[in-house]
Structure formats: structure tokens, C-alpha cells
Amino acid sequence: MALTNMTFSRGTAGLIRNPQLAxxxxxxxxxxxxxxxxxxxxxxxxxxxxxxxxxxLNEQTLTQLELPPQAVNYTNFSVTLYGxxxxxxxxxxxxxxxxxxxxxxxxxQKDIKSLSLIGNISTPFL
Numbered sequence: 001m002a003l004t005n006m007t008f009s010r011g012t013a014g015l016i017r018n019p020q021l022a023x024x025x026x027x028x029x030x031x032x033x034x035x036x037x038x039x040x041x042x043x044x045x046x047x048x049x050x051x052x053x054x055x056x057l058n059e060q061t062l063t064q065l066e067l068p069p070q071a072v073n074y075t076n077f078s079v080t081l082y083g084x085x086x087x088x089x090x091x092x093x094x095x096x097x098x099x100x101x102x103x104x105x106x107x108x109q110k111d112i113k114s115l116s117l118i119g120n121i122s123t124p125f126l
Contacts, residue, residue, distance in 0.1 A: 001025070014044075015046070015047070025048060026051055026052075030055045038060055039059060043066070047068055050073070052078065053077070060084070063086050063088055065087060065105070066094075069103075073108070077112050
């Protein structure tokens, strides 16, 4: 399935991909806005096989953001994060409840078009 745009605003709390969906691509994903109310995401996995642009604005409840392993193949990828004061971007890894570690962020290995990260970010994330 290919989508041009997915926008979430005002109260969305989760995003779950149907396991039977073989391929899911989207050009632009937007969470929140500069002016409208935000969503209720806390931990969010963006389950897209391909994505060109990710914009997250004023998502105050968002604490963890995950990209899938397929993200290493994203091309001309743009990321904008603004006003997500509780989003933890201190590492590319997270600790599971059982104490094991898993990778939660995968940087594209090809082209990154732009990065605009405004918030609490530390060097191990980059």
C-alpha cells in the first residue's frame, strides 16, 4: 500500500500496522501541528517500509519514537522535530522491561535531505 500523506492531529493515541500488510510506504507523515491540539502518543513506532518526510510538532506526551530497521533504506529523508519536550532522543537504543536492549532508531544509510531537531538531543543519538 502506498500513501502520499498521513496526518495525525487532535487525540490520536496509537498507530498499529496490520501484520498481513506486506508493504507500507508513505511520502509524508505529520504528527501534531503548530496551532492545533496534539495527539496522545507516548511510545510510537512508525511502521513504514519507506518514508520521505517526518514532521512531529508539539507532541508533549511523546516520550519515545521508533523507526523500523527498513529505515536504513529510506532515501531523501527529511526529519523535523519541534516542541516535543518529553521526547527522549538520548540514544538509538532502549531497554525492554526484561532488561534486554533493542535498537529503536535507524538512520538512513543513503541520502538524508534535511534534519531540523529542536529539543533535548544528545550525541549518542546522532
